[in-house]
Amino acid sequence: GESVGLHLPTLSVQEGDNSIINCAYSNSASDYFIWYKQESGKGPQFIIDIRSNMDKRQGQRVTVLLNKTVKHLSLQIAATQPGDSAVYFCAEADSGGYQKVTFGTGTKLQVIP
Amino acid sequence: GAGVSQSPSNKVTEKGKDVELRCDPISGHTALYWYRQSLGQGLEFLIYFQGNSAPDKSGLPSDRFSAERTGGSVSTLTIQRTQQEDSAVYLCASSLDSPGVGPQHFGDGTRLSIL
Structure with a gap:
């Protein structure tokens, strides 16, 4: 079936x-x-x-990249903080x-001070 | 604030009892969703409301689970004859319109423990 998954659990x-x-x-029908x-x-x-009409979007310290060719999504966090x-x-x-909406299984982000 | 509100925040009950969980969505949000999250796990979809009707209730795990929404606002999730496997965090979310239009906004959930 269709799925959304994450490569790294932690x-x-x-x-x-x-x-x-x-x-x-x-x-392949997902567009949001x-x-x-x-x-x-x-x-x-x-x-x-x-x-899906975009391949990059930026927010405050975060950027999301979308690669529709390989069906891949990433979240980049700049200057990671403990919070x-x-x-x-x-x-x-x-x-x-x-x-x-289908949710992935989640990735735990641990910030080392 | 004007976020999604859920009550109670915690509920402990004995196996076999009925429980009712409440969700107050963001004012004006027509879509409302219920999810279940077990410890350390992802989100399991339960049911989706658009207004007072539920076009998708495919995630309800058994006929012990039911939900209703009244006045296009408050929703209640009822679990009858609770079992220990029902223990989880039950999350409610609302969105301005249908799922693909905008993000869902979540409450902090009800942590349900069945003894």
Whole structure:
């Protein structure tokens, strides 16, 4: 079946370094992609999204890259801070009709002070 | 704030009891979703509401689970005759429109423990 998955379950990064979290998707009909951050005991928090007519979108310290050819999504966090430590989920949806949002399994980001 | 609100934040109950979980979405959001998250796991979709109707309830694990939404706003998720495997965090989210239009905004969940 269709799936959204992550390559790395845990990522450890030195404070101040850049982080890259990867995600693979397999539903070719998906055209809307979202990244969420989930801190312990909290619900997922929206970070950034991107539509399939774009291959890059930037926010504050975050950049999402979309490669439709290989069905790959990545989240880049610049100058990683201790407050970035959390689990990050990618998600996909098809805006052309109702398709429930499919979430990946998550990557835990650990920032080493 | 004006975020998604869920209650109770924690619920401990005995096996076999019924529980009701509440979600207050962001005002004006027509779409509402329920998910279940087990410890250290991803999000398991349960049900999606558009207004008061549920076009997709395919994720409800059994007929012990039901949900309703009234007035296009508040939603309740009911679990009857709870089992230990029902223990999880139940998350509610809302979005302005259908899933592909914009991001979902989540509450902090109800942590359900079945003894």
